[in-house]
Amino acid sequence: MTKDLLEFKQDKILIKGLSKGFSAAIEVPGDKSISHRAVMLGSLAAGKSRVSNLSLSRDNLATVAAFRKLGINIKKQNLNGSPKDFVIEGAGLYGLKEPESVINTANSGTLTRLLAGILAGNDFFSVMSGDKYLNSRPMRRIIEPLSLMGAKITGRNKNAYPPLAISGGGLKSIFYEVPVPSAQVKSCVMLAALFAEGDTVIYEKKETRDHTENLLKLQGYPVNVDVPVSGGSLITVKGRGRGELKPFNISIPGDFSSAAFFIALGILHKGSEITVGNVLLNDKRTGFIKALKMMGADVNLAVTGEIPERTGDIKAKYSALKGITVPPELVPDMIDEFPIFSVIASFAEGKTTVTGAKELRVKESDRIKAIVYNLKALGVDIKELEDGFEINGNPDLKNRREPRLTALNSFGDHRIAMSMIIAGLILKNGKIEISGIRCINTSFPEFFDTVSRLINQ
Ligand code: S3P
Numbered sequence: 001m002t003k004d005l006l007e008f009k010q011d012k013i014l015i016k017g018l019s020k021g022f023s024a025a026i027e028v029p030g031d032k033s034i035s036h037r038a039v040m041l042g043s044l045a046a047g048k049s050r051v052s053n054l055s056l057s058r059d060n061l062a063t064v065a066a067f068r069k070l071g072i073n074i075k076k077q078n079l080n081g082s083p084k085d086f087v088i089e090g091a092g093l094y095g096l097k098e099p100e101s102v103i104n105t106a107n108s109g110t111l112t113r114l115l116a117g118i119l120a121g122n123d124f125f126s127v128m129s130g131d132k133y134l135n136s137r138p139m140r141r142i143i144e145p146l147s148l149m150g151a152k153i154t155g156r157n158k159n160a161y162p163p164l165a166i167s168g169g170g171l172k173s174i175f176y177e178v179p180v181p182s183a184q185v186k187s188c189v190m191l192a193a194l195f196a197e198g199d200t201v202i203y204e205k206k207e208t209r210d211h212t213e214n215l216l217k218l219q220g221y222p223v224n225v226d227v228p229v230s231g232g233s234l235i236t237v238k239g240r241g242r243g244e245l246k247p248f249n250i251s252i253p254g255d256f257s258s259a260a261f262f263i264a265l266g267i268l269h270k271g272s273e274i275t276v277g278n279v280l281l282n283d284k285r286t287g288f289i290k291a292l293k294m295m296g297a298d299v300n301l302a303v304t305g306e307i308p309e310r311t312g313d314i315k316a317k318y319s320a321l322k323g324i325t326v327p328p329e330l331v332p333d334m335i336d337e338f339p340i341f342s343v344i345a346s347f348a349e350g351k352t353t354v355t356g357a358k359e360l361r362v363k364e365s366d367r368i369k370a371i372v373y374n375l376k377a378l379g380v381d382i383k384e385l386e387d388g389f390e391i392n393g394n395p396d397l398k399n400r401r402e403p404r405l406t407a408l409n410s411f412g413d414h415r416i417a418m419s420m421i422i423a424g425l426i427l428k429n430g431k432i433e434i435s436g437i438r439c440i441n442t443s444f445p446e447f448f449d450t451v452s453r454l455i456n457q
Contacts (some may be wrong), residue, residue, distance in 0.1 A: 004016065005017075005018065005425070005455055006448070006451070006452070006455075011435060011436055011437060011438050012433055012434065012435045012436075012437065013421065013433070013434050013437050014405075014431070014432070014433050015421060015424030015425060015430065015431075015432045015433075015434070016424075016430065016431060016432075017424070017425060017426065017427045017428040017429060017430045018269055018425045018426070018428075018455060019428070020271070020457075021269060021270055021271020021272040021318065022269070022271075022272050022273075022274070022454050022455070022457045023272065023273050023274075023457075024273075024274050024275070024453065024454050024457065025274070025275040025276075025277060026262060026274065026275070026276055026277070026450055026453065026454070027254055027276065027277050027278055028254040028255055028258040028259045028262070028276060028279065028444070028446075028450070029053070029055050029056065029057070029084075029254065029255060029258060029444065029445075029446055030053040030054055030055040030084065030252035030253070030254065030255060031055065031252055031253055031254065031255040031256065031280045032055050032057055032059060032060060032110070032255055032257070032258075032443050033110060033183075033209060033211050034211050034215070034252050034253075034280065034308065034309070035051075035054050035055040035057075035060040035063070035252055036059070036060060036063050036108070036110045036111060036114065037114070037187075037211050037212055037215050038051045038054065038088075038215065038250060038252065039051070039054070039060070039063045039064055039067055039074065039086075039088065040063065040067070040114060040115070040118065040191070041212075041215050041216065041219060041245060042088035042090050042247065042248070043067045043070070043072040043074070043088055043090055043091065043095075043096070044090060044091075044092070044093050044095075044096075044118070044194070044245050045088075045090035045092070045219060045245040045246060045247040045248070046090060046092045046093075046244055046245065046246065046247065047089075047090055047246070047247035048087055048088070048089055048090065048247055049087070049088045049090060049247040049248050049249065049250075050077065050085070050086070050087055050088075050248075050249040050250075051085070051086050051087075051088065051249075051250055051251075051252065052077075052082065052084060052085040052086075052250070052251045052252070053082075053084050053085070053251050053252045053253075053254075054084050054085070054086050054252060055084075055252070055255065055443075056083065056084060056445060057441065057442060057443045057444060057445060058106055058107065058441045058442050058443075058445075059106055059107060059108035059110070059111060059442050059443060062104060062105060062106035062107075062108055062111055063108070063111050063115075064086075065104065066103045066104070066105070066111065066115060067088075069099045069100075069101070069103055070096040070097060070099055070103075071091065071095070071096060071097030072088065072089065072090070072091060072095075072096070073088075073089040074086055074087070074088050074089070075087050075089075088247075090245070090247055092244075092245075093194060093195070093244070093245060094122075096118070096122055096124075097124075098122075098124035098125060098126065099126050102127045102128070102129050102163070103115070103126060103127065103128045103129075104129065104130065105128050105129065105130040105134060105162070106130050106131060106134065106442075107130060107131050107133055107134050107364060107414075107439070107442045108130065108134065108442075109134065109137055109184055109363075109364075110184055112128055112130060112134060112137075112139070112162060112164070113139075113141075113142050113184040113185065113187070113188045114184065114187050114188055114191055114212075115128065116128065116139075116142050116146060116153065116164060116166065116188055117142070117146065117187065117188035117189060117190070117191035117192040118191050118192070118195075119166045119168050120146045120149065120151035120153060120166055120168045120171060120192045120195075121151075121168055121169070121171055121191070121192050121194060121195025121196070122168040122169060122195070123168060123169030123170070124167075124168060124169075125165070125166070125167050125168075126165075126166050126168070127163055127164065127165045127166075128162060128163060128164045128166075129162050129163035129164075130162055132412075133364055133365065133412050133413070134162060135156070135161055135162045135163065136161055137161065137162075137362060138160060138161070138362050139155045139159070139160065139161055139162060139164060140155075140159055140160055141179070141180060141182065141185050142184075142185055142188045142189075143155060143159045143164075145174065145176050145185070145188070145189050145192075146188070146189075146192055148174050148176070149171045149172060149173070149174050149189075149192055149196055149200075150170050150171050150172050151166060151167075151168055151171060151192070152166070152167040152168075153165070153166045153167075168195075169195075171192055171195050171196040171197065171240075172196055172197045172198060173193060173196045173197060173198035173199055173200040173201075173239050174189075174196075174200055174201075175200075175201045175202075175203075176189050176200070176201070176202050176203070177202075177203045177204075177205075178202060178203070178204045178205075180359060181204065181205070181206050181208050181331075181332040181335075181359065182208060182359070183208035183209040183210075183211070183212070183284075186202055186204055186208060186212070186235070187211075187212040189202050190202065190212050190213070190216070190223075190235065190237050191212070193237035193238075193239060194221070194237065194239070194240075194243075194245075195239070195240055196239040196240060197239055197240055198239045199236055199237065199238055199239055199242075200236070200237045200239060201234065201235070201236050201237075202234070202235045202236075202237070203228075203232060203233070203234050203235075204232050204233050204235075205231070205232045206231075206232060206329065206332055207232060207233040207284060207332075208284060208332050209282060209284040209285055210225070210233075210282070210284055211282070211309070213225055213235060214308065214309055215248075215308065216237075216245070218248055218250075218307075218308055219245045219246045219247075219248055220243075220244070220245075220246045221237075221238070221243045221244070221245055222237075222238040222242060222243045223235065223236070223237050223238070224236040248308075250307070250308045251308075252280075252308070253278055253279060253280040253281075253305075253308075253309065253311040254276065254277070254278050254279040254280060254311075255279075255280065255443070255444075256279055256280045256281070256282075256285045256286060256288075257285070257336045257337060257415070257443070258443065258444045258447075259276040259279045259314060260288055260336075260337045260340050261340055261418050261419070261422050261447075262274055262276055262450065262454070263276065263288075263289075263292070263299060263314060263316045264340045264343060264344050264419075264422050265422050265425060265426070265454065266316040266317060266318065267292065267297050267298070267299065267316050267317070267318060267319050267321070267344065268318070268343075268344060268347055268398075268422075268426045269318060269425070269426060270318050271318060272317070272318050273315070273316065273317040273318065274315070274316050274317075274454075275313055275314070275315045275316075276313065276314045276316075277313045278304070278311060278312075278313070279311065279312065279313070279314055280309055280310070280311060281301055281303060281309075281310045281311060281312045281314075282309050282310055283310070283333070284332070284333050285333065286301075286333065286334075287330040287331070287332070287333025287334030287337070288333075288334040288337040288340075288341060289301065289314070290330060290333075290334075291324065291326055291330060291334060291341065292316075292321075292344070294324045295319075295321040295322055295323070295324050295344070295345075295348055295352075296319060296320065296321055296322055297316065297319045297321060298316065298317040298318075298319045299314065299315065299316040299317075299319075300314070300315045300316075301313070301314055301315075302315070320349070320395070321344065321347065321348035321349065321393075321395075322348055322349050322350050323345060323348045323349065323350035323351045323352040323353075323391070323392075323393050324352055324353075325352070325353045326341075326352070326353065326354045326355075328355060328356030331354075331356050331357050331359075335357070335359060335360070336363075336415060338354065338357060338360055338367060338371070339367055339370070339371055339413075339415045339416050339418075339419035340415070340418070340419040340422060341354075342354075342371045342375060342382075342389065342391065342419070343375075343419050343420075343422055343423045343426070345391045345393050346375055346378070346380040346382070346391055346393055346394075346397060346423070347393060347394070347395055347397060347398055347426065348393035348395070349393060349394070349395055350392070350393060351390065351391070351392050351393070352390070352391045352393060353388070353389075353390050353391075354385075354388035354389055354390075355385060355387050355388040356387055356388065357387055357388045358386065358387040358388075360388075363413070363415075364412070364413040364414065364415065364416075364439075364442070365410075365411035365412060365413035365416060366411075367413065367415075367416065368384060368385075368387075368388065368389060369384070369411075370409075370410075370411045370413060370416045371389060371416070371419075372384045372389060373409065373411075374408045374409065374416065374420050374423075375391070375423075377406055377407065377408055378397075378400075378406060378408070378423060378427070378430075378432075379397060379400055379402070380393075380394075380397065381394070397427070398426055398427060398428055399428055399429065400427060400428075400429065400430070401429050402429070402430070402431070403431075404431075405431050405432075405433055406430065406431065406432050406433070407433050407435070408420045408424075408432060408433065408434045408435070409434070409435055409436060410434060410435065410436035410437060410439055411436065412436055412439050413439060414439045414440050414441075414442040414443045414444065415443070417434060417436060417437050417439055417440050418440060418444065418447055420432070420434050421434060421437075421447075421451070425451075425455070
């Protein structure tokens with residue numbers, strides 16, 4: 001059946017709609033955000049860390065390669081024959097070596113921005129550069145705080161974009177209010193703070209994902225998180241000589257953002273139900289579930305563990321959905337899920353409005369433009385807003401009869417590609433072609449295997 005529904009043509013895919021409902025239990029690969037941080041903080045720890053279920057996405061492999069280039073020994077452990085288990089021989093906070101050539105940061109904003117914080121703290125010269133999409137993502141947001149801390153850091157186009165060149169060392173602590181809701185910017189400053197003279201204090205008006213805080217705490221590093229009366233979060237990181245990073249052993253839970261595509265498929269496709277097991281359920285990542293519940297979706301979480309972070313199973317069933325206004329305070333907690341959320345809203349009854357999501361314009365693509373372009377091509381009534389979009393959803397769209405081929409485009413963005421593939425599977429009579437699907441390897445190389453398992457039932 002897979003062959004009939006998915007037809008690959010080099011960097012394109014032709015999709016026909018699913019017919020039968022499915023009932024399945026799946027798992028997804030390790031969380032991308034935690035995988036980056038585990039490799040980075042394992043490399044800076046004093047001793048051997050063991051990390052299992054590391055994501056083998058292109059972004060995460062770029063982080064492994066970057067730290068190998070910085071002199072860290074990172075080996076596959078091959079315990080139980082799993083290619084996803086690694087040993088990182090951490091060299092301590094001051095154990096990195098000056099790289100001899102440019103560090104390739106691939107498509108990864110997280111790698112570029114977090115590593116910039118670490119490199120700024122090291123007394124050597126380094127250059128980072130990524131692919132054409134990464135090299136057009138904004139970097140002033142990290143150059144500014146790192147420069148305030150005393151780093152010499154420059155970038156292309158008057159410090160707007162990568163490549164970035166860094167002459168690190170000699171940092172001092174700062175008080176910094178993060179001007180945009182961004183865990184990458186916050187984490188960049190936190191990592192630079194490990195090398196700075198004195199305590200660095202960071203304020204974020206709206207808390208973003210706290211994986212850096214959690215892993216530093218697990219390593220016994222003195223980090224303090226307070227909730228001030230004004231709300232948000234105030235993070236204090238002790239500086240140079242005030243703490244040590246202990247090695248750790250962790251198993252990385254499944255990536256919530258990868259699970260979201262299959263939750264969507266279960267909820268949208270009649271007669272279906274799905275369980276995604278062993279998924280990261282950090283509260284700052286699961287805003288998508290809250291939004292789905294507001295829409296009337298039958299989706300439930302069962303917590304199974306708390307280390308390294310809250311983990312559990314997600315059960316989702318086909319549901320009749322109604323449109324909602326997404327509360328702006330929920331936006332940072334579902335920031336990576338808007339492409340697939342827009343597909344869900346297209347098939348819900350009534351209007352869905354997303355505002356306060358301007359950050360979507362500077363992700364792997366301008367996601368507001370990419371969503372509007374593709375959904376319009378599918379016949380969805382969608383309006384582009386400066387900081388979001390408005391969709392007049394229609395469940396009958398699933399039965400749309402369009403004899404011609406509809407051509408969609410990923411814009412080189414992995415989450416747009418996967419979201420549109422899910423839309424193609426939902427449109428019963430669809431003949432949808434999506435170009436630019438190789439980028440899916442950026443976060444989820446196992447995506448097509450998982451789709452095949454479901455539709456081959
Ligand atoms: C990430 C933070 C978010 C998110 C990205 C991963 C992280 O980006 O969109 O996919 O691992 O810290 P911002 O920090 O730009 O919001």
